[in-house]
Amino acid sequence: MAFVKPPVAQPHRDDQCLAPRDFTDLVAELSYPNPAARRWAARDLAAYPEASLALMACLKEESHPSVREALLTSLTLIGDEVAVAGLVDCLRSEQVGLRNEAVEVMKELPEKVAPIMENLLADENPDVRIFAVNILESLRHPLVERWLIDVIEREPHVNVCGTAVDLLCEVGTPAAREALTRLEARFPDEPYIQFAAELALKRLGED
Amino acid sequence: MQRILVIDDAATVRLYHRSILEAAGYAVDEAINGVEGLEKALRAPFDLYLVDVNMPKLDGYGFLQELRKTELPQAPAIMVSTEAARSDLERAYVAGANFYLIKPVKPDALLTDVRLLLGAPRP
Amino acid sequence: MAEITISEEDFRKFREFFYRKTGIQFEDSKRYFVDKRLIERIERTDSECFRNYFMMLRFDTSGDELQTLVNLMTVNETYFFREEYQFQCMVNSLLGEIIRHKKDSTPIRIWSVPSSSGEEAYSIVMYLLEHWPALKEWDVEIISSDIDTSIIRQARRGRYSARSVQHLPGQLLKKYFKPIGLEYQIADELLGAVEFTRVNLMDPVDVRAYRNFDLIFCRNLLIYFDDLSRRQAAEAFYDALNPGGFVCLGHSESMSRISSLFRVRKFAEAIVHQKTREE
Numbered sequence: 001m002a003f004v005k006p007p008v009a010q011p012h013r014d015d016q017c018l019a020p021r022d023f024t025d026l027v028a029e030l031s032y033p034n035p036a037a038r039r040w041a042a043r044d045l046a047a048y049p050e051a052s053l054a055l056m057a058c059l060k061e062e063s064h065p066s067v068r069e070a071l072l073t074s075l076t077l078i079g080d081e082v083a084v085a086g087l088v089d090c091l092r093s094e095q096v097g098l099r100n101e102a103v104e105v106m107k108e109l110p111e112k113v114a115p116i117m118e119n120l121l122a123d124e125n126p127d128v129r130i131f132a133v134n135i136l137e138s139l140r141h142p143l144v145e146r147w148l149i150d151v152i153e154r155e156p157h158v159n160v161c162g163t164a165v166d167l168l169c170e171v172g173t174p175a176a177r178e179a180l181t182r183l184e185a186r187f188p189d190e191p192y193i194q195f196a197a198e199l200a201l202k203r204l205g206e207d
Numbered sequence: 208m209q210r211i212l213v214i215d216d217a218a219t220v221r222l223y224h225r226s227i228l229e230a231a232g233y234a235v236d237e238a239i240n241g242v243e244g245l246e247k248a249l250r251a252p253f254d255l256y257l258v259d260v261n262m263p264k265l266d267g268y269g270f271l272q273e274l275r276k277t278e279l280p281q282a283p284a285i286m287v288s289t290e291a292a293r294s295d296l297e298r299a300y301v302a303g304a305n306f307y308l309i310k311p312v313k314p315d316a317l318l319t320d321v322r323l324l325l326g327a328p329r330p
Numbered sequence: 331m332a333e334i335t336i337s338e339e340d341f342r343k344f345r346e347f348f349y350r351k352t353g354i355q356f357e358d359s360k361r362y363f364v365d366k367r368l369i370e371r372i373e374r375t376d377s378e379c380f381r382n383y384f385m386m387l388r389f390d391t392s393g394d395e396l397q398t399l400v401n402l403m404t405v406n407e408t409y410f411f412r413e414e415y416q417f418q419c420m421v422n423s424l425l426g427e428i429i430r431h432k433k434d435s436t437p438i439r440i441w442s443v444p445s446s447s448g449e450e451a452y453s454i455v456m457y458l459l460e461h462w463p464a465l466k467e468w469d470v471e472i473i474s475s476d477i478d479t480s481i482i483r484q485a486r487r488g489r490y491s492a493r494s495v496q497h498l499p500g501q502l503l504k505k506y507f508k509p510i511g512l513e514y515q516i517a518d519e520l521l522g523a524v525e526f527t528r529v530n531l532m533d534p535v536d537v538r539a540y541r542n543f544d545l546i547f548c549r550n551l552l553i554y555f556d557d558l559s560r561r562q563a564a565e566a567f568y569d570a571l572n573p574g575g576f577v578c579l580g581h582s583e584s585m586s587r588i589s590s591l592f593r594v595r596k597f598a599e600a601i602v603h604q605k606t607r608e609e
Contacts, residue, residue, distance in 0.1 A: 003455065003523035004437055004469045043534060043565065066568060069591050073561050096266050104263050108558055110391070130261075130289060138557070140389045159289040162311050166219035170347060171388060173381070192311035195226070196219045203339045205381045218346040239350060242594065243586030249596040264590045277596075 027054045035064040042067055046074035056086030059098070068101065076105045084112045088120070091131045103131050107138040114141050121147060126157040133163040145171050152176075152183045158190055165196040172200050180204075208234045209325045210251075214244040214270065215259040215287070220310075224257055227314045228321065232328030241265025245273055252279045255325055257317075260288035260299070271302040283324040287312060334372050336365040340380045344368065347388065352400060352553055353584040367402045371395070393556040400554055404582065408446045410453050410490075411497045413549060416578045417457040419599035420545065424576050425462060428544045431574050431607075437469035439543045441570060443529070444551050445474035448485030449494055451524045452516060454547070456502060473540075475529040482526045488516035532559055537566040544572055550580035552588060564589035568605055577603040 021029070021044070029041035042058070045051040052075060059071045075083045083105075090102035106113050113135060120132035133151060136144050148171070151164040161183060168176050180197045187193040211233050213224045225235045236253070238244040240262040248256070256274070260267040267286055275281065286304040288295060299307045306320045336344075341364065345356050356364050368380065375395070377383035387395050411417070428438060442451040451474035458465050476482050495503055495514050507514040530536045546567050552560050567577050568591045577592060578600070579585065585592055585603050592603035 002465070002469065003458075004471050005522070005525050039569075043569075046534070066591055069561075069568075069589065070565060073558075073565055076558055076561070096261060096268065100261060100263050100266055127289070134261075140391045142389065144389075159310050162220075163217065166217040169219050170343060171385070173385075190311050191314055192220075192223055195223045199219060199222070203343050205340075218350065238586070239353075240586050242590055243353070243584055245594045246584055246586060246601055249594055249601055264586060269590075273593075 023048050023050070027051070030054060030058045035067050038062070038064070038067045039070045042070035042074055046077040049078055049080060052078050052080055052083040052086065056083065056089075059086070059090070060093075072101055072105050076108050079109045079112055081112060084109060084116065088116065091120075091128050092125065099127075099131060103134045106135045110139050110141040113139065114143065117143075117147060121151060126160055129155065129157065129160045130163050133160060133167065137167055145173060145176065148172075149176050149179045153179050158187060158193065161187070162190075162192055162196060165193065165200055168200040169196065169203055172204050174204050177201065177204055208232070208330060209254040209328060210234045210236065211255045211257060211321070211325075212236050212238060212244060212247060212253040213257045214238045214241065214262070214267070215257075216240055216262045217259075220259070224312070224317070227317055228257075231318055231321070232330075233321070233325070241267065241270030241273070244270050245277075248274060248279060249277065252282065254282050255321065256282060256284040257321075258284055258286050258304070260286060260290065260295070268298060268302045271299075271304060275303045285317075285320050285324070334369050334379060336368055336380050340384070341365065344380075344384060347384075348399070348403070351396060351587070353587050354400075354403065354553075354582055364403070367399070371399060371402070396556075397554055404550070404553065408449045409494045409497055410449050410456075412449070412453070413581055414497075415599045416547070416549075416602075417453060418461075419578070419597050419602065420454070421457055421462040422599060423597040424545060424602065425464065428574070428576075429464065429468065435468075437471045438545075439471045439473070440545045440547070441540060441543045442472065442474040442524075442547045443476070443531070444478075444548075445476040445482060445485050445526055447481055447490075447494075448474065448488065448516075448524070448526070449490070450474070450547060450549070451485070451526075452488070452520050455520050455523045456506060460502065472524045473527060473543075474524050475527045475540075477528065477530050479528050482528055485524075485526050486521070488521050490514045490516065531563045531566050534566075537570065540566070540570045542572055543570050544575050546571060546575070546577045548577060548579060550583065552579065553583050557587070560588045564591055568592070571605045573605060574607045575605050577605075579603065 026041045026045050029037055032038055042055065045055055055071050055075050059068065062068050062071060087102040087106050090098050093099055117132065121129055123129050136147060148164045148168050152161050155161050180201050184194060184197045211228055213221050213235055215221050216239055221237045225237065228235050236247060238247050242265045258267040258270055271284055283305040284303060285306045285308060286299040287308045287310055289310045291309050296307050305324055308316060341361055349355050372380060372383040375383060375386065377386060440454060442454060445451055451472055454472060458470060491513060495507065506517045506520055552563055555563060593606055595602050595604045
């Protein structure tokens with residue numbers, strides 16, 4: 001026995017992933033019993049911009065982690081309005097995992113998420129508002145600081161503010177100074193807010 | 208010195224918890240989510256885990272479930288969450304948490320729980 | 331022009347950001363090292379001060395500046411037996427577990443990516459020859475891939491500088507290399523043991539052919555990718571692995587920024603990521 005030079009391509013014999021399938025075949029495969037088949041369908045659907053609705057529907061039912069990851073990656077790659085609307089729905093889910101996954105995907109879609117950000121930050125459910133702030137964490141968008149300042153100025157819920165101040169420690173500029181000072185005055189008995197706001201103020205830099 | 212791992216995706220929260228625990232005499236390390244928490248625990252186990260519930264990649268419940276499956280010494284864990292529903296508490300205890308704190312955490316409440324689980328800090 | 335300075339809080343702010351993005355943590359003792367490189371980039375990008383530079387870095391949609399910084403902050407050299415503890419882990423722990431679960435006598439398949447100029451793949455071959463007696467009973471296929479075809483040509487040629495081979499034990503250098511001028515030519519036995527191929531990990535059609543691997547080495551590559559590309563790479567590895575197969579990442583890399591598809595496993599020599607067995 002020794003080292004052998006392999007034929008590089010090694011498709012599974014029982015694997016249909018190399019056979020050409022069209023959109024309808026792939027959507028049907030999303031509900032196959034075999035998770036590997038569902039995973040391949042989810043991955044291959046990334047090539048079809050019209051697939052977001054089917055992928056979203058599948059995400060809400062799918063329990064196998066490897067299929068969920070593939071669904072999320074494909075949704076991120078497609079990243080259209082339909083995908084984003086579906087992800088917003090996920091933010092309201094009772095499943096912690098699904099909510100966190102939706103946040104992760106939305107961070108990657110600044111152009112699509114920006115137009116709905118103000119609505120998310122004004123959502124009646126404070127958990128959704130926290131997730132909206134979480135999305136801002138890695139969002140590359142020029143309005144991030146403005147949104148965060150609005151949150152700490154207006155938001156009544158201490159944990160939504162707490163999450164926003166955490167991000168201001170990173171993206172805050174002197175424009176946030178007064179809002180941070182007012183936030184401290186608004187929550188005088190919350191040591192975390194005091195700690196975070198002080199830190200953010202220290203990191204704003206010079207005017 | 209007893210070692211505590213603070214797992215939270217928010218840098219300021221980690222820093223806040225670290226500053227409280229270090230001032231009280233415990234040694235602290237940080238992880239950004241459950242996956243990194245497990246990686247760090249497997250490299251060198253901790254005496255206590257302070258775990259946020261909502262985190263990307265692997266959330267607090269998932270972290271505790273995985274931790275409890277390893278051969279590591281079964282150190283105590285405190286869960287931290289913004290959610291205060293009874294179902295959340297029960298879920299945390301089932302996953303293997305010893306205590307459950309609601310954010311934002313007050314330093315006294317945190318230190319009371321930590322001292323109960325670890326005793327006073329040892330040099 | 332005023333002198334550029336990095337304040338204590340600037341350093342901390344940058345440290346947290348860099349940690350979140352890459353998983354690399356700088357101790358306080360690294361302050362000088364980090365500051366020096368930051369100042370270099372601030373000057374090079376005409377950012378004038380840390381604050382401007384940091385905002386550009388944070389909001390740069392291309393991710394190019396972060397990649398440049400990662401390059402500056404890490405030492406990305408490739409040489410024989412780099413991060414040797416992982417090869418020890420392979421022969422002492424991983425391969426044993428792989429063959430215990432193998433249902434047939436088909437070859438063990440190892441994928442080394444990126445191949446770069448071949449040092450890693452040839453190190454695996456040498457390690458197996460020298461430290462894995464079961465090689466007598468098993469066939470092993472080693473495939474090593476890179477996106478860059480010129481580096482692949484170099485890998486196939488097998489000619490190395492003294493610097494590349496400096497960490498090799500003397501007797502292995504003598505056994506497997508022939509000095510040619512200032513360089514070293516690797517033996518035909520090793521050249522013949524590795525198949526080099528071109529692959530783009532981001533291209534689903536490219537990676538589709540890479541299947542049924544038991545072990546993947548992907549060290550110090552994902553750290554240079556943005557979040558979505560890392561995700562795609564992790565997906566490709568997951569599909570390329572047999573159930574129970576392992577991924578070895580570089581020592582400063584963690585799956586925690588990448589994916590929860592894999593289980594973290596601790597072995598005596600290293601932390602390794604494993605694809606679960608069920609499915």
